[in-house]
Amino acid sequence: MRQPLVIGNWKMNGSLSVTSELIQSMGAGIDGKISCEIGLCVPFVYLSIAVKQAQGLAIGIGAQTVSEFPNGAYTGEISAPMLAEVGCKWVLIGHSERRQYFNEGDDQLVLKLKAAQNAGLCPVFCVGETEQEKKSDKTFEVIQRQVSALLADKEVDLDNLVLAYEPVWAIGTGLTATPDEAQAVHAYIRDLLTLNVDESAQKVRILYGGSVKPDNAQSLFGQQDIDGGLIGGASLNAEDFLTICRQAK
Ligand code: PGA
Numbered sequence: 001m002r003q004p005l006v007i008g009n010w011k012m013n014g015s016l017s018v019t020s021e022l023i024q025s026m027g028a029g030i031d032g033k034i035s036c037e038i039g040l041c042v043p044f045v046y047l048s049i050a051v052k053q054a055q056g057l058a059i060g061i062g063a064q065t066v067s068e069f070p071n072g073a074y075t076g077e078i079s080a081p082m083l084a085e086v087g088c089k090w091v092l093i094g095h096s097e098r099r100q101y102f103n104e105g106d107d108q109l110v111l112k113l114k115a116a117q118n119a120g121l122c123p124v125f126c127v128g129e130t131e132q133e134k135k136s137d138k139t140f141e142v143i144q145r146q147v148s149a150l151l152a153d154k155e156v157d158l159d160n161l162v163l164a165y166e167p168v169w170a171i172g173t174g175l176t177a178t179p180d181e182a183q184a185v186h187a188y189i190r191d192l193l194t195l196n197v198d199e200s201a202q203k204v205r206i207l208y209g210g211s212v213k214p215d216n217a218q219s220l221f222g223q224q225d226i227d228g229g230l231i232g233g234a235s236l237n238a239e240d241f242l243t244i245c246r247q248a249k
Pocket of ligand 1: 230233
């Protein structure tokens with residue numbers, strides 16, 4: 001059995017007061033109707049306060065990216081041991097905005113993922129096709145390339161990893177993959193894992209992301225291979241986020 005997981009990704013949004021207020025409201029709203037695990041990925045500078053605020057609440061704090069290097073002369077970067085030290089549990093790796101705007105490629109992302117695992121963090125590795133790739137029927141090809149980069153590296157620990165399928169055309173656009181479309185890609189990812197690894201592939205959680213909202217979460221999360229969501233915009237509103245969490249059963 002895979003416990004559903006819902007992770008919020010605030011991206012470059014928020015402030016000190018928003019961080020405190022949102023986590024407080026989320027914490028106050030977590031009740032018996034929520035059975036999923038919950039994560040929140042906040043901007044680096046708010047991590048410490050978020051960890052403090054989330055103490056005693058069933059919310060694990062995470063970062064949105066990480067350096068592939070452990071320390072040294074890499075001005076502006078933040079390492080995985082630093083994230084672990086301030087109390088992070090999660091880190092997003094390869095979000096499409098990192099791939100697109102910061103040119104992070106598959107090889108570098110696998111290094112980041114291993115750095116995260118070595119520091120005891122749980123990486124959430126994001127994959128997904130662009131609108132152009134979808135239009136030219138390349139969805140499965142792109143997913144195969146991105147997932148294979150992971151599987152080709154035998155040092156990657158598949159027991160400590162979450163995958164997220166986020167079609168790039170659905171992120172922040174209000175468009176979502178239909179539940180059937182999303183399920184087809186999730187099942188394909190699980191097949192790739194099973195083929196390359198073994199039965200432990202059944203344990204890997206695969207989240208869906210891209211305009212998940214309170215009114216579409218249930219139909220997406222109801223699919224067999226969708227184990228929860230990676231939530232951008234709707235994670236900046238405590239009530240919306242909790243409503244989404246309640247649908248992940
Ligand atoms: P969205 O973002 O929910 O605002 O589409 C999802 C994400 O980028 O992880």
